[in-house]
Amino acid sequence: MSDQPLPKLSLDYKPLLILPLLMLAALPLVGSGSTWVTLTVAGLAMGMMIFIMASGLTLIFGLMDVLNFGHGAFVTLGAYAATLVLLPLAGWLAADSLALNLAALALAIAVAVLLTGGLGWAFERVIIRPVYGLHMKQILITMGAMIVAEQSIIAIWGAEQIPLQVPQTFRGAIVVGEAAIEKYRLIAVGVGLVVFAAMFAVLNATKVGLLIRAGVENGEMVEALGYRIRRLFVGVFVAGSALAGLGGVLWGLYKESLTAAIGGEITVLVFIVIIIGGLGSVGGCFIGALLVALVANYAGFLAPKVALVSDILLMALILLWRPTGLYPVAKR
Amino acid sequence: MKRLLSGDLPRSRVLAALLLLILFALAGAPFLFSGARSLNVAATICVFVLLAGAYDLLLGYTGIVSFAHTMFYGIGAYGVGLALNGMGPSWWSVLAGLLAALLLSSLLALLIGLFSLRVKAIFFAMITLAVASAFGVLASQLSDLTGGEDGRAFKVPPLLQPEFRLTDGEFLGRAIDGRIVTYYLVFFVALALFLLLLRLVNSPFGRVLQAIRENEFRAEALGYRTVVYRTLANCLAALLATLAGALMALWLRYVGPKTVLSFELMTDILLIVVIGGMGTLYGAVVGATLFILAQNYLQALLGSTAALFSEVPLLGRLLHPDRWLLWLGLLFVLSVYFLPTGIVGKLRGKSP
Numbered sequence: 241m242s243d244q245p246l247p248k249l250s251l252d253y254k255p256l257l258i259l260p261l262l263m264l265a266a267l268p269l270v271g272s273g274s275t276w277v278t279l280t281v282a283g284l285a286m287g288m289m290i291f292i293m294a295s296g297l298t299l300i301f302g303l304m305d306v307l308n309f310g311h312g313a314f315v316t317l318g319a320y321a322a323t324l325v326l327l328p329l330a331g332w333l334a335a336d337s338l339a340l341n342l343a344a345l346a347l348a349i350a351v352a353v354l355l356t357g358g359l360g361w362a363f364e365r366v367i368i369r370p371v372y373g374l375h376m377k378q379i380l381i382t383m384g385a386m387i388v389a390e391q392s393i394i395a396i397w398g399a400e401q402i403p404l405q406v407p408q409t410f411r412g413a414i415v416v417g418e419a420a421i422e423k424y425r426l427i428a429v430g431v432g433l434v435v436f437a438a439m440f441a442v443l444n445a446t447k448v449g450l451l452i453r454a455g456v457e458n459g460e461m462v463e464a465l466g467y468r469i470r471r472l473f474v475g476v477f478v479a480g481s482a483l484a485g486l487g488g489v490l491w492g493l494y495k496e497s498l499t500a501a502i503g504g505e506i507t508v509l510v511f512i513v514i515i516i517g518g519l520g521s522v523g524g525c526f527i528g529a530l531l532v533a534l535v536a537n538y539a540g541f542l543a544p545k546v547a548l549v550s551d552i553l554l555m556a557l558i559l560l561w562r563p564t565g566l567y568p569v570a571k572r
Numbered sequence: 573m574k575r576l577l578s579g580d581l582p583r584s585r586v587l588a589a590l591l592l593l594i595l596f597a598l599a600g601a602p603f604l605f606s607g608a609r610s611l612n613v614a615a616t617i618c619v620f621v622l623l624a625g626a627y628d629l630l631l632g633y634t635g636i637v638s639f640a641h642t643m644f645y646g647i648g649a650y651g652v653g654l655a656l657n658g659m660g661p662s663w664w665s666v667l668a669g670l671l672a673a674l675l676l677s678s679l680l681a682l683l684i685g686l687f688s689l690r691v692k693a694i695f696f697a698m699i700t701l702a703v704a705s706a707f708g709v710l711a712s713q714l715s716d717l718t719g720g721e722d723g724r725a726f727k728v729p730p731l732l733q734p735e736f737r738l739t740d741g742e743f744l745g746r747a748i749d750g751r752i753v754t755y756y757l758v759f760f761v762a763l764a765l766f767l768l769l770l771r772l773v774n775s776p777f778g779r780v781l782q783a784i785r786e787n788e789f790r791a792e793a794l795g796y797r798t799v800v801y802r803t804l805a806n807c808l809a810a811l812l813a814t815l816a817g818a819l820m821a822l823w824l825r826y827v828g829p830k831t832v833l834s835f836e837l838m839t840d841i842l843l844i845v846v847i848g849g850m851g852t853l854y855g856a857v858v859g860a861t862l863f864i865l866a867q868n869y870l871q872a873l874l875g876s877t878a879a880l881f882s883e884v885p886l887l888g889r890l891l892h893p894d895r896w897l898l899w900l901g902l903l904f905v906l907s908v909y910f911l912p913t914g915i916v917g918k919l920r921g922k923s924p
Contacts, residue, residue: 380846394895511702548713552702
């Protein structure tokens with residue numbers, strides 16, 4: 241009896257098929273192969289960055305049943321925190337040396353992640369803890385906190401746009417055949433894949449991951465088995481906030497300029513992504529992010545006016561197919 | 573009187589006095605206060621009472637958070653504005669624009685509701701946020717139709733134009749011009765719609781909405797189709813917001829994304845409803861009045877305080893009038909925690 245492996249859930253492969261199908265369908269529409277490669281890489285890079293920002297939010301929702309409307313504030317804060325390093329170290333960034341470039345970037349990311357993680361910890365204690373289980377208050381409070389955070393950032397850093405520089409070695413593009421691929425986009429894809437792989441590994445191969453997944457399915461049962469789910473909450477919230485900060489750094493560099501509205505703008509996109517993916521599902525969030533970004537890039541090329549609402553249309557289509565998102569989490 | 577208020581009396585002397593004061597001040601605004609600015613403030617209060625009241629139908633009575641309320645407000649304003657701009661200043665264009673706007677609003681509200689109200693309240697909040705922001709982008713990008721960021725100025729029907737005179741003489745020391753006619757149009761339409769709202773929330777329909785807010789599962793078990801009720805509430809709130817937008821367009825004689833579609837407007841409405849008191853329409857009245865007054869007169873005060881502290885590095889910038897939203901946000905968060913029933917709830921005391 242004990243030798244038999246536990247029965248496994250069969251993999252729901254249909255959502256996985258959408259991505260390659262979408263890419264293939266876009267190829268004849270775009271027409272030229274090199275443009276298609278450029279658009280696809282741009283879409284993947286954008287999607288990876290959105291995934292980094294959205295994954296924390298969806299996990300927080302899945303585990304804690306808290307929807308943080310202030311998630312965008314962490315994105316903004318991460319990007320601004322990075323400027324603390326990137327602006328004084330502009331020399332390192334401009335230098336034509338991979339080591340110095342990477343050092344500056346790593347330092348910026350470290351500062352951003354530490355700051356947003358720390359703030360996430362405080363945010364959970366002060367803002368979220370009194371309103372566990374009260375959805376309406378959560379929405380109102382986190383929205384209010386978002387406004388306060390955004391305005392404080394303007395008060396501290398000023399309302400002017402801050403220009404950001406991509407490190408020297410990552411500037412420009414690699415030309416493959418006729419397709420030009422920006423180097424920074426490849427970096428973004430790389431970082432995104434690393435984050436996804438790390439998350440996947442933590443969630444599926446460690447005890448903490450097992451507890452988190454169990455908490456998403458049934459929090460009360462995890463508590464009844466003697467685990468302190470509160471600690472798990474705090475940990476996931478901090479990690480989620482730090483991921484938002486990391487996403488903010490990448491996104492700010494990608495845009496090459498920074499305003500305090502960056503978080504608010506991205507919040508909408510992040511929401512669409514986690515709705516498409518199914519609230520609480522990390523895998524769904526990954527596919528959703530790539531879908532949204534690819535569609536936005538293709539639509540931007542094929543029909544710029546449609547691109548303004550392409551994400552909403554995509555969301556509507558997905559919800560018509562699966563009303564609770566691609567990978568609905570069982571209990572919600 | 574009791575029938576007019578649909579049996580929903582203020583139930584607090586202070587509140588009743590406050591409401592009467594607001595009513596009389598608004599009714600007599602053109603004659604009580606001088607100057608174009610105070611009349612503008614009064615008209616804005618009238619529109620916002622209606623707008624916030626309609627929002628309270630969703631937030632306070634049904635317990636769902638929508639971020640698309642300004643979208644419907646904007647549809648109303650743009651509908652009337654673009655019609656007047658395109659078809660000339662006649663009542664027919666007002667009517668045509670209004671009907672088109674109401675149609676579009678109810679259609680959108682229905683669609684959003686069907687997509688998201690089936691699932692969870694939280695879903696609805698996210699989807700309305702997404703749709704509203706897409707709509708805002710559309711309005712500012714389709715500049716051939718909407719005038720883009722600049723918006724569109726237009727002429728209102730002759731009766732409402734400032735040059736118009738109702739009578740030759742003066743009444744209470746003031747010439748009855750088109751502005752005053754417009755003001756009373758705004759005032760009476762807003763008042764009538766407010767009383768309608770009051771009727772609505774105190775009807776059996778309104779009771780079902782409150783039942784859904786308190787315990788959705790039980791409401792459904794009692795045999796009410798909660799999805800239908802919530803969708804209906806969403807559509808009604810959307811229609812009323814559209815009407816409020818149309819009134820605002822007639823008053824301002826201008827529509828633009830900053831004035832009728834901006835996200836700040838949405839936070840203003842949230843703040844008005846939360847501070848005034850969720851789940852009571854009088855909260856919308858008190859909240860809107862206080863908020864608009866503060867916005868018009870307190871902001872200047874903040875500016876002068878900022879000048880005092882301009883030497884202190886961070887404090888000066890924190891008190892800058894542009895950081896108005898920061899203090900509003902703080903006030904908002906604090907009132908959600910410590911004043912969940914708002915000013916009206918406080919005045920009414922514990923008794924429900």
